[in-house]
Amino acid sequence: xxxxxxxxxxxxxxxxxxxxxxxxxxxxxxxxxxxxxxxxxxxxxxxxxxxxxxxxxxxxxxxxxxxxxxxxxxxxxxxxxxxxxxxxxxxxxxxxxxxxxxxxxxxxxxxxxxxxxxxxxxxxxxxxxxxxxxxxxxxxxxxxxxxxxxxxxxxxxxxxxxxxxxxxxxxxxxxxxxxxxxxxxxxxxxxxxxxxxxxxxxxxxxxxxxxxx
Numbered sequence: 101x102x103x104x105x106x107x108x109x110x111x112x113x114x115x116x117x118x119x120x121x122x123x124x125x126x127x128x129x130x131x132x133x134x135x136x137x138x139x140x141x142x143x144x145x146x147x148x149x150x151x152x153x154x155x156x157x158x159x160x161x162x163x164x165x166x167x168x169x170x171x172x173x174x175x176x177x178x179x180x181x182x183x184x185x186x187x188x189x190x191x192x193x194x195x196x197x198x199x200x201x202x203x204x205x206x207x208x209x210x211x212x213x214x215x216x217x218x219x220x221x222x223x224x225x226x227x228x229x230x231x232x233x234x235x236x237x238x239x240x241x242x243x244x245x246x247x248x249x250x251x252x253x254x255x256x257x258x259x260x261x262x263x264x265x266x267x268x269x270x271x272x273x274x275x276x277x278x279x280x281x282x283x284x285x286x287x288x289x290x291x292x293x294x295x296x297x298x299x300x301x302x303x304x305x306x307x308x309x310x311x312x313x
């Protein structure tokens with residue numbers, strides 16, 4: 101009698117387990133397969149940390165790929181101390197250089213140096229020009245002849261410099277160097293300084309001491 105009851109219970113357990121397994125299999129087939137985002141895996145099939153890929157938001161939104169188009173100073177760096185006037189050399193990679201008079205040339209442009217001034221807010225607007233002969237408040241240096249080096253003459257003190265590449269109409273591309281700060285520790289006398297000094301009245305001489313009697 102005990103053997104018969106045990107056999108019945110075993111049969112019921114097996115039937116129940118089979119039913120549950122069959123139900124789970126039907127539910128799995130009925131459920132939609134999870135979509136696999138290929139961006140979640142690298143070229144080797146390994147999962148990536150970001151579900152949108154391994155590229156930062158900045159690199160996804162800038163118009164040029166990182167490292168593809170660069171401008172930078174060759175012979176000066178942040179923190180340098182110089183005597184004015186001084187030479188600066190600069191390079192662009194990933195684009196060609198053409199003078200303004202060549203007109204529109206795809207993929208080319210010319211250099212500019214921003215002095216003590218921030219990046220322009222409207223990058224679709226042509227860069228302005230300094231007043232002719234400006235010295236103390238220099239802001240924009242244009243190299244429309246296609247120059248890759250120049251001599252800067254700046255007043256004594258600290259100054260910020262940044263390269264900005266632009267087309268033949270002086271409208272900037274999205275290609276600029278990091279801003280650097282240099283310090284002019286001495287500057288050569290200028291003609292206007294000499295004229296100013298010449299126009300000053302000579303200092304009055306101290307009265308001679310009274311002769312002893």
